[in-house]
Amino acid sequence: MSPAPAEGTFCLVLHSHLPWLPHHGSWPVGEEWLYQAWTHSYLPLVDLLQRFAAEGRRDVLTLGMTPVLAAQLDDPYAISACHDWLGHWQLRARHAATLWGGDPLLRDLAAAEHQAAVRATEVLETQWRHGFSPMLRSLVDSDTVELLGGPLAHPFQPLLDERVRAFFLGEGLADTALRLGTRPAGIWAPECGYEPGMEHGYAAAGVRRFLVDGPSLRGDTSAAHPVGSSDVVCFGRDLEVTYRVWSPKAGYPGHAAYRDFHTWAHEVGLKSSRVTGKQVPSHEKAPYDPGLAADVLGVHVKDFVDTVVARLRSLREQHGRESLVVAAYDTELFGHWWHEGPAWLEGVLRALPEAGVRVTTLRGALEAGHVGEPIDLPASSWGSGKDWRVWDGEQVADLVQDNAALQKRLLDLVDGHFAEHGRTARDPVADQAVAEAMLALSSDWAFMVTKDSAADYARRRARVHTERFDALAGLLRSGDRARALDVAAQFRRADGPFGQLDARRLLGLND
8 A cells, every 4th residue: 555645746648659660761760760669668668567557556657659659569560570670689689799708798788688689579479469459458448557649640730730630630539449449538749739729629529638848837737727718638747857857958868877879889789888978989988887777777766756756845835735746758768768767667656656646647637636727828849949940940841831732632632532432432542642641741750850860761751651642642533543542552551550541531421
């Protein structure tokens, strides 16, 4: 039995997302990104949550899972290819053992890498053999986690036509319900993007709660707030606490003792170094020492718990009531970007209740009464400047213009095609055209361009899907039905994440 919560309430929210990657390159950006996150972040997180479930822990954390990521983790091709990747990981670790045999730290690291690869392979071949959805459904049904959904392929919603926005959101929630048997009541809006009035679209879609960044609430993240005149509530990230872990300038993962994400031993494709120092060049970094990292990890767990307790006490003094802290992160931070992250998560989630903090989900926070006054939110995001500049700034002005034009062509195509040919049956060509437009409108491409992170890859992905949409639209209008069906089938074999996607529903049909 946990101690009575004397300090306040803490919610950990994890946002799990990668753009659609199968069949679109491997290294340095592409499928490798998916398999690294899969094995280093998603597998350890599920293991942790399953152990909490076995202990009878409920409302451990709130887990966002974008439909496009769920589709990849359920995809037969991706599961098979990840299995192959794990085999290569084992071979790379064996090769490292022969090269690093003279250094005790590196020799042990090679052995640990091989053991991790073998364990991951065993888990993928047993628990994950039918994809992620069966396991996630168990965690949701047991109330171990609260699930957040979202639009289909993670578009930046404020830049969408309202009709396109409603379609992508409704289809995303329906996809989650199809996979898990539960339609989420909450979402992590892509990039926490918001424009005034979006709460009404959320209410119409059955969304009761969503995330924004702390500055959107003018700093008052101590409770959820109804948005405008609606009964939809928003929660804000507490940046004072969240940035203890990860910030633009500092945070735990940058400590000298932790494994360095950016430095590779390219001869074996493994990360063999610790951070050592921010100004230390890669070839001078010290070998990774897991014992040293474990010592630091304990310090950082305690520091975070102390930070949460101090923050809750400060908020209680400021507001005269028990308060709430929401810390929210990308799931991929834990394990993929920050090797020690999963162990840190477990340490924090075990230590906080012992410190008198109620650990629960966003749903649990509402049940505990953490609801403040209604608020009018500004246009905002969790990106640089907390505005929209990452997704509509000067660097991506051409993408914004292209995406606006694509949406118009999408609506014109669907309206015109079904007006001419009738609405009584699905059309696989129109369905695939909608899917290609959806993938082109992912927010990831603008983010990667603005941040100069594989910008060429991002522009290529946006262009490829737009060109495919236009090709299918042209074939639909040409009347060459056989050719249209053949091309649509080719595209769907590579990029068919949502088999149930029905273009007619963009017309408002319920068929």
